[in-house]
Amino acid sequence: MIDRRGFMMASLAGPALAATASPALAAPAPAALTLPCVISTWDFGIAANQAAWAVLSKGGRALDAVEAGARIPEADLKNHSVGRAGYPDRDGHVTLDASIMDEKGNCGAVAGMEHIAHPISVARRVMERTPHVLLVGDGATQFAMEQGFPHETLLNAESEAAWREWLKTAKYRPVANSEVGTYGHGGAAAPLGVPGGKSNHDTIGMLALDAHGDISGACTTSGMAWKLHGRVGDSPIIGAGLYVDNEVGGATSTGVGEEVIRNCGSFLVVELMRQGRSPQAACEEAVGRILKRKPDAKDLQVGFLAINKRGEVGAWAIQSGFSYALCDGHKQDGLLASGSAT
Ligand code: ASP
Numbered sequence: 001m002i003d004r005r006g007f008m009m010a011s012l013a014g015p016a017l018a019a020t021a022s023p024a025l026a027a028p029a030p031a032a033l034t035l036p037c038v039i040s041t042w043d044f045g046i047a048a049n050q051a052a053w054a055v056l057s058k059g060g061r062a063l064d065a066v067e068a069g070a071r072i073p074e075a076d077l078k079n080h081s082v083g084r085a086g087y088p089d090r091d092g093h094v095t096l097d098a099s100i101m102d103e104k105g106n107c108g109a110v111a112g113m114e115h116i117a118h119p120i121s122v123a124r125r126v127m128e129r130t131p132h133v134l135l136v137g138d139g140a141t142q143f144a145m146e147q148g149f150p151h152e153t154l155l156n157a158e159s160e161a162a163w164r165e166w167l168k169t170a171k172y173r174p175v176a177n178s179e180v181g182t183y184g185h186g187g188a189a190a191p192l193g194v195p196g197g198k199s200n201h202d203t204i205g206m207l208a209l210d211a212h213g214d215i216s217g218a219c220t221t222s223g224m225a226w227k228l229h230g231r232v233g234d235s236p237i238i239g240a241g242l243y244v245d246n247e248v249g250g251a252t253s254t255g256v257g258e259e260v261i262r263n264c265g266s267f268l269v270v271e272l273m274r275q276g277r278s279p280q281a282a283c284e285e286a287v288g289r290i291l292k293r294k295p296d297a298k299d300l301q302v303g304f305l306a307i308n309k310r311g312e313v314g315a316w317a318i319q320s321g322f323s324y325a326l327c328d329g330h331k332q333d334g335l336l337a338s339g340s341a342t
Contacts, residue, residue, distance in 0.1 A: 033311040033328040035209050036056035038053060039325065041202075041206075042204065044202075050332055052327070054068065070204055081221060083220065086225075088163050090227065094159070095114055095229070096110070096116070097111045097221050098110055098119035098236055099235060099242045108134075111140070112140070203254040205305060207249075209307065215250050223257070233260075233261070234266075240260045249270060249279065251267075255318070259302050260290075262293070263293065266304070269286045279312050279313055286316075301321070316339060316340065317340045318340060322337070
């Protein structure tokens with residue numbers, strides 16, 4: 001059975017992707033985007049970018065743009081890796097993670113939140129209406145409901161069917177870090193493969209620069225399908241799945257969150273850019289850091305996407321197959337394949 005990521009990449013069409021798909025080589029860095037602009041992870045980032053563009057093109061704020069953009073895959077019933085239709089954890093709970101960060105360094109996040117379809121908007125409320133940065137689990141759901149977000153059953157029929165299929169052969173077996181990639185056991189019939197495996201991933205990470213040159217970012221996911229209940233990945237961890245600094249630029253990540261958290265991935269990319277690296281070089285160095293510390297991570301997938309304040313973009317992944325969407329005044333539906341280390 002072809003897994004979802006394999007299917008998505010197989011079905012990707014478009015000259016941009018075909019022209020740059022060169023897994024073993026450095027992908028040609030795209031020309032710098034003009035301001036305002038927005039970039040995001042994966043092919044579903046195209047639709048998200050267009051929602052963000054509706055804000056940016058009218059002179060709107062980058063923060064409003066990334067929230068509007070991230071809400072698109074969150075609402076998409078065909079997207080099983082973000083938001084409302086996300087695949088559940090091992091025990092059948094749909095638990096969502098998200099973070100948001102603005103040009104002033106304000107940030108908010110939720111992790112392991114159930115029953116609320118738009119975690120990115122709850123993350124923004126955490127940022128703007130509480131003195132805190134991160135709310136988790138039931139507390140996050142409670143806060144969201146107090147803020148007027150509807151309480152919903154998120155596990156839909158399609159996601160439940162996929163989970164039940166996985167359960168038929170799943171032998172979940174948490175083991176040590178050294179075996180990441182095998183800490184769940186999917187079996188041949190697993191529709192999405194192994195939790196922590198290279199194909200069991202997708203997250204939208206989004207970075208926007210508005211007409212004033214101010215940057216904001218958003219990151220939202222249902223996390224690794226079939227994960228242990230309570231597992232939280234990189235996406236809601238500021239500095240791991242997302243980081244922006246208005247003096248430098250921003251970065252976001254997708255893939256096996258554990259590897260990103262261990263290396264403070266997005267913070268690392270931004271700090272490397274601060275030291276003078278291009279976004280492309282910074283993403284490559286961050287991937288290299290993961291592989292240097294743990295060579296076995298070559299069997300996993302992690303991708304970084306970054307932009308600096310001049311609108312220069314970079315992307316790099318451990319494995320081929322990572323794509324990213326670009327949007328500015330010249331072209332609103334750009335899609336490129338990232339290069340990769342292996
Ligand atoms: N990075 C996310 C996580 O580890 C998932 C993903 O990108 O697929 O939760």
